Amino acid sequence: MKINKHSVDPIGAKILRTPQKVASGVVLGSLSEMVLEEALRTHDLDMNNVLDRFEILALDLQKSGITSIGESGGFWNHGGLQFWQKVAQDYNLGFRVSVRPRLSPFKGVNDQLVQLTSMYRNDLNDLFLLNQVKINVDGQYRLGTARLTQPYDKATVPSEPNGLFYFTPTELNTWLTRLEEVNFGAYIHAEGDAAVEAALYSIQNARRKSDDQRFTITGMQFIKPVQYPLFSEMGVTVNFLFNAVRHADLAHDQLNHAKVVSVKSLEHFSTSVALSSGGFGDHYAPPLKRIAENLQQPTKYRVKDIHKAIEAYTIEPAKSLGIESVTGSLVIGKSADLVFIDKDLTQLSAEQIAKSTVLLTMLQGGITYQHEKALPMTSGSNSMF
Template sequence: MFRCLPLCAALLAPLAQAEEAASLVLHNARIYTVNADQPWAEALAMDEEGEILAVGSQAEVEEYADDDTEFVDLGGRLVLPGFQDSHAHVLDASSEAQGDCPLESDGTLEHWLDEIAGCAEQAKGEWLLGSGFSLHTLLDSGESPRALLDEIAPDLPIAMMEETSHSYWLNSKALQLAGFDGERDDPEGGVILRDPQGRATGVVLDNAGDLVMDKALPPSKALQQVYYQAVLDGQDELARNGITSVADARVFWRRGHLEAWQKVAREDRLKARTSLGLWAYPQLDDGEQLAQLKALYQPGDEDDLLHITQIKLYVDGIVHNTTARLRQPYQHSLAGVDPRGLYYFGPKRLARYARELAASGFDLHIHTIGDQAVRDALDAIEQAGRGRHRLTHVELVDQADIPRFRQLGVIADFQPSPYFTPSFLKDNQPLIGQRAYQMLPMRALYDSGARVTLSSDWDVNPLSPLGIMQNALGLGSRGLPNLEAAIRAYTLDAAYTLRQEQRTGSLEVGKQADLLVLDHDIFKLPPEQIGQAKVLWTLLGGEEVYRAPGF
């Protein structure tokens, strides 16, 4: 990158003919604006407040320069609007509270047990927490999950989160502390797997696992500091990946997550415009929880970087666990799971939450994986009325519901990870038969005119938007049609989702200079190489929040 300082700027540009002079001009660039009226430009000018003054040719933009304007020569590199990740778990992905005993999902049971034993020997806390194992590898072993962990540490509660975060592997002590050991009823939105004698096996699914974590992580001053540091660490990862706006998709406001975000915002240390999605707890009393959630609504001012404007609701689980809610039964379900999957929030409760929270100003961010869950969520939104509501994951959709997304103005949010490659779909065939090959109908919804966004679900998937876009273009007939569509899904349409499309999402006069510079022009790369490109520079409102070494 070449910087041209004021003396050089005076030689390159005439005195400003515009009403306001630019503080910074980016030139000698390939700028993809995501503005349909002016998709490409070679230069961009911004003022001291980070507002874009001009986008166009170098000659046009130089008219906004004066003796004090700084010029940056980008050497022909590609500039894009800042990415906007509408579904990430910034705090959880960055938090040490999630545990420090990582397991490799493709490892063997013996290897996992060795790793857990090593972690147990070094454990200093009241619980041993970790993550990464594969549920079906554990279940297919035929061993008693709880007995395996009891042999390692019978008196230390152990909770290992599965790679998808939708199940947990527990020892007897953890089951006891969670209140699951003698419990015969499943918690709301969860399942306790049991042996033929009715005894808990040590594997719990979906919200049962979240309840375990509530026990393992009660609010404390020490954890509050951990959460605060996690938010800070997450800012660096966002900026490094060119993400200038994000929605944290599940804020556990009863654990202290909200206070951590608010503290970082007060200290002006956020590096991305942030919308928080408050978690709707399935097990709480509806009246009390709705009142508490409404009281937490905080849209903030336009210039604020933190907004508390979204609610994260789960309707169902995941196909992998046979807990995604389906219209037709699974061909094979895990023992103890309803043959059609489970509900976190059934249709009646979901409709009430949607109606009351939308009326209070919240936008709904609804986890829907099974086709019945999708239909229930669309029904609830239809009753609630218009908003910037979105369904996320959207892995199975009945054909009759495809046009309803556009009709109701519902956004379809996808995370096209490697899990949706043909081998992954084949793995689901024993569970749902030929429906496995209909999963992730991204192109069908796009072609129907629905608004489609892409997001990461970090840290279930890697954070990189470039990798997600590569995946979205690599799914054949199920994928997005072209790179332009993928970029728009990560920029302007995501900005609409976050209610900021008038200020961000494209590079246009009057909008904020949220942008990034790449080391390679992804328009000139084969689609399968897009994820290899690297972010060199990230600006938020014209201010640098990330610069790659050597740039």
């Protein structure tokens, strides 16, 4: 792959250039994916190494009381899918996982749909599901690539002063409509208010054909206030990582302050809000810590109370994953996915919640993690969610 001053920006990508039109070496969007794919073609996935790391990850999740996760954006064309298939087949998975392959704007819609259809898994009694995709509509606000309805004060890409669309509104609309044909939902990254608007209107069009698709918007930092009611009207979950929004609020001089997304406003319109623990890297934090952090935020960014916070880590994520019929709440007939904690969270301060200990994690009635303090267990002394 060669890039020079005559290279044309691929679909869903931008090549950053100097004022003299010379490529700077920085690429954005789908082009970075192309570069990575080129590199991965000469480096086979070391399955043993990945499995060793997976065992560490699985234990961390179970210690945190996590029984279900959504894995979004993995390298499904370069061993990512094979990894999850092998784990599900040959190992004790230890938690429920919904794998969401990331769509590529530069690859054909039909070709990707054929691949997705061949991978489809929707048995809710299984621990490995594959019935949603990940779509990155825009970039990141902190990098100047989230798509806004008005220009940045200082544009990262001079030719795109409002930020980038990795999937244009037309492309996104096509994708959500076509995904319905193969029974796939979508986990949609949209940070800027223009990207959120495009996502909501595309979902609105998709809903005219079907109410069954699951849609989640994640990463949202800005929104036009008039659009708050649309989430509940169309059954869209918002995956909310409040740290990102706080950053946006600090820089709100570039946008009307009213456009910074508000958890309080989302809840006012009965939106399904799921709190996020982040990815499995620097930004990951266990649910108890995230709950405590959220409850200490200004009113605009925090959920209403501890009961809503617990729901934001149980039934609401289950709705996002499309598994609320089997988990997410204590209902007869659902899977026994339980977490026992050493104290009653509803009686604790936020600081005390962060210091609470997960004693026992259960998945489908089986114990996946047991703290030494849990021996012996005494009924009535622990809380669960």
